[in-house]
Amino acid sequence: MLTPPVLPPTAQLTALLLRFGLTTAAEEIVPRLTQAGQQAAVAVLVEVFDAEADTRRQRRIARLRRVARLPLGKTFETLDTGRLPPPLAQRLEELATGAFLETATNVLAFGLPGVGKSHALCAVGHALVEAGHRVLFTPVYALVQELLSAKRDLELPRALRKLDLFEVILLDDLGYVQQSPEEAEVLFTLLAERYERRSVMVTSNLVFSQWDRIFRDQMATAAAIDRLVHHAVLLEFEVPSYRTDRSRPTPPAGPPAARRGRQPGPLLPRRRRASTT
Numbered sequence: 001m002l003t004p005p006v007l008p009p010t011a012q013l014t015a016l017l018l019r020f021g022l023t024t025a026a027e028e029i030v031p032r033l034t035q036a037g038q039q040a041a042v043a044v045l046v047e048v049f050d051a052e053a054d055t056r057r058q059r060r061i062a063r064l065r066r067v068a069r070l071p072l073g074k075t076f077e078t079l080d081t082g083r084l085p086p087p088l089a090q091r092l093e094e095l096a097t098g099a100f101l102e103t104a105t106n107v108l109a110f111g112l113p114g115v116g117k118s119h120a121l122c123a124v125g126h127a128l129v130e131a132g133h134r135v136l137f138t139p140v141y142a143l144v145q146e147l148l149s150a151k152r153d154l155e156l157p158r159a160l161r162k163l164d165l166f167e168v169i170l171l172d173d174l175g176y177v178q179q180s181p182e183e184a185e186v187l188f189t190l191l192a193e194r195y196e197r198r199s200v201m202v203t204s205n206l207v208f209s210q211w212d213r214i215f216r217d218q219m220a221t222a223a224a225i226d227r228l229v230h231h232a233v234l235l236e237f238e239v240p241s242y243r244t245d246r247s248r249p250t251p252p253a254g255p256p257a258a259r260r261g262r263q264p265g266p267l268l269p270r271r272r273r274a275s276t277t
Contacts, residue, residue, distance in 0.1 A: 009042045009043045009046050010030045010042055012046045012050075013029065013030060013042055013045055013046050013049065014026045014029075014030060016046065016049040016050065016052075016053060017029065017049065019053060020049070020052075020053075029045070030042065057132070060132060061129060061130060061132065064129045064132070064133070064134060064135070065129050067134070067136070068125060068129050068134075068135040068136060068137055069136065069137045069138065070122050070125050070126055070129070070135065070137045070170075071118075071122055071137070074118065074119045074122035074123060074126070075122070075123050075126045076092075076096070076123040076126070076127065078119075078123075079116070079119055079120060079123045080116075083116065083239055083240075084116070084120075084237075084239060085238075085239075088235060088236075088237070091233065091235065092120055092123065092124060092235075095107060095124045095233065096123070096124050096127035096128070097131075098127075098128050098131050098133055100199060100233065101128075101133060101167050101168060101199050103231060104194075104196050104197055104198055104199050104231060105199055105231045105232060105233060106199055106200050106201070106202070106228050106229075106231060106232040106233070107121065107124070107199070107200075107201040107202070107232070107233045107235065108201075108202045108204070108228060108229070108232055108233070108234050108235065109121055109201070109202065109203045109204070109235040109237060110204055110205070110206075110207060110234070110235070110236050110237065111205065111236065111237030111238065111239070112205055112237075112241060113205055113241065114241030115237040115238075115239050115240070115241055116237060116239065117203040117204075117205075117235075117237050118172050118173070118203050120235070120237070121170055121172075121201045121203055122137060122170065124201070125137055125168070125170050125201070128167075128168065133167050133168070134165060134166045134167050134168075135166060135167065135168055135169075135170065136163070136166040136168075136169045136170065137170045137172065138169065138170070138171065138172065139172045139173055140171050140172065140173055140174045140175075140176070140187070141173075141176070143169075143171065143190075144179065144183045144186060144187055145183075146159065147159060147160075147186040147187070147189075147190065148182060148183060148186055151182075151186055156186070156189070160189070160190065160193050163190065163193075163194075164193070164194070164197075164198060166198070167198060167199065168198065168199040168200065168201055169194070169198075169199075169200050169201070170200075170201040170202075170203075171200055171201070171202045171203070172203050173203060173204070173205075174202050174203065174204040174206070174214065175204045175205060175206035175210070175211065175213060175214050176205065178213055178214070179214050179215070179216065181216055181217075184214060184215045184216050184217075184220065187214075187215075187224075188215060188220055188223070188224050191224055191227055191228060192223075192227060195227040195230075196230070196231065200228070202228070208225055211224070211225060
């Protein structure tokens with residue numbers, strides 16, 4: 001990869017002033033300093049305006065992070081990528097660059113409960129926020145209820161316009177709760193509104209053949225799937241459940257000969273298991 005050329009201090013200062021919208025200063029300040037023989041001041045001004053740009057960026061990211069509602073702990077730093085197949089881990093890193101937002105591409109993550117779908121897409125969301133993108137995380141049931149309320153108040157178009165401000169919406173647990181016909185309708189409306197304009201990221205434990213449980217109507221189901229997959233990245237989390245792995249007790253240490261060839265027993269003693277059923 002080619003290293004971008006380092007601009008001279010005068011060009012850096014002009015670029016910074018233009019970034020702040022100070023067009024007159026960008027045109028005048030360098031020539032005037034040069035006329036006054038104060039070229040050395042240019043480097044100082046670059047440092048000052050660079051610090052201002054960084055402060056503004058940090059404030060913007062803090063605002064984006066608050067609005068995004070992403071779970072704070074679900075980042076790439078806490079994601080155990082060693083559990084994931086290398087191609088899947090690599091694809092997540094590619095998504096974190098945000099290039100898919102430029103083409104309004106969707107990201108669909110499938111897998112059983114506990115395999116890390118939500119954590120992985122939230123990690124992508126956090127990376128996008130750090131890059132300055134507008135992201136919204138929401139459980140599907142919560143957003144559907146908000147849209148239903150807006151529809152009852154005749155405010156659905158306004159609610160959809162507000163959601164359109166987000167470059168990507170992360171819809172978590174699609175299909176976890178069965179939708180009523182009214183809920184399925186507003187969910188479909190949201191997907192149709194964002195089609196080829198804005199991205200969505202979706203986690204679901206249902207494969208496409210089971211999505212008629214969500215939309216209740218075969219035609220609506222087919223239309224929703226068609227809009228989602230037309231421009232989409234599909235991620236399949238075919239890994240063991242993280243929560244199940246963590247819940248398994250560690251077998252007690254013992255002489256190697258005593259453990260050789262023995263299979264692990266049930267998580268609960270048989271007698272206790274019988275008494276709890």
